[in-house]
Amino acid sequence: MAKYLLLKHYRGAPAPVNDVSMDRWTPEEISAHMTYMRDFATRLEGTGEYVDGQALSQEGTFVRYDGEGRPPVTDGPFAETKDLIAGWMVIDVDSYERAVELAGELSAAPGAGGKPIHEWLELRPFLGTPPTVTE
């Protein structure tokens, strides 16, 4: 088993095929999208492959240490060009192929016109722990 992070971006990913922002969909299309996402997570719980999923606010700040006795430096909100993560799902699957298959399904969630969004999701393998048996 290997864990993968599926990252969804507000900004920074290539544009999806069906590129209409959600507030321009119809309420029914939003409902259909939500149902699809919820069913997807429920199905992965059923197959024992779901680990975690969270959505992030659009607002965020960069922070760094600025030396002894000084308050940290903050920067943000982010410039329009910067990458911005919208949320993630962590899955625990048997193979890379399975992870790609699931990411593909998630990207097919319906959007405007009830058609798949074809959204680009970033698939990142976790660095695991070394195996107990090495030979």
Added chain:
Amino acid sequence: MSAGVDEARIRSLTPSVLGILVRRGADFAAAEDALQDALVEAVRVWPADPPRDPKGWLVTVAWRRFLDAARADAARRRREDLADEEPPPGPAPAADDTLNLYFLCAHPSLTPSSAVALTLRAVGGLTTRQIAQAYLVPEATMAQRISRAKRTVSGVRFDRHGDVATVLRVLYLVFNEGYSGDVDLAAEAIRLTRQLASSIDHPEVSGLLALMLLHHARRAARTAPDGSLVPLAEQDRTRWDTGAIAEGVHILQAALARDRLGEFQAQAAVAALHADAPTAEETDWVQIVEWYDELLLLTDSPVIGLNRAVAVGEADGPRAGLAALAALDDSLPRYDAVAAYLHERDGDLTAAARLYAVAAGKAHDLAERDHLTRQAARLHTLLRG
């Protein structure tokens, strides 16, 4: 927990048992650990062998656990054993123990998250695992938070009461967390506030209990089957819990009659006016505005100002609401959502749609964001049509 054991009933004994242990000379942190062990034991043993005196059973078992732990501790440090026989209870009446615990767990030296966790464990009798699940943090994290909180209050006198407002703030925080995981925090907050109300006579305690009951009464109607939020005006009022509303109104009226108005009573009064209206159109917005004026005198909270602007919009028309809104800081959370609502009522759908989308981008929870996005989508669809 096992069927046949009334978990809430066992847990309701927690504060008085803990109070007895502390008055016998156990320090709070050790007594609390011993009682947690006894509660786990109770859940295991009681279904097959229910005690005749549940409280006495818990006191005996917890005290034994405390002595075992103290002895093990003492042995480790090569000290003398503690006396084996049970010392007599101290002079303080048991009824005060519950109240003492509420104050200790909400002590001003604790951070809000620590006070909440300690209250749920020491007063509520929940396990660390249940509290961790409810707040979606790892169990080890919650265990650390609770043990740090216990260390923080270790030097605090058990029988000194502070301001009851600190206790109410903690209970209000628990209630507002709602329900995730298998513990219903809103119901637990109501149980704890009800228990507090039975040990102290204070109109604001009643006010908070009434406020919780009136909000809880609407819970079933607040979410659609697909999980989306249903705003107050669109809720199916036949799904409101009339029993909880009647109880909340009754408690509130008795509190208001004492003429010591406070923030929670005034908020409960607003909730009661909503509960009173058979339809959204029949809501007495004029009275609601008056209660918000009272609230502003009591708290001067900008969030109250925002709610007042909505009420003014209903009572005197959207233009009046927008004027009230213009007097407030536009960086307030939900400012854009309120502005969007008032602009829509005023007929400016384009501005409303834009503001709903902006508000969705600033939303603090998923359900609210989805709701606001849907509002923007609804208006954009209308404008296209």
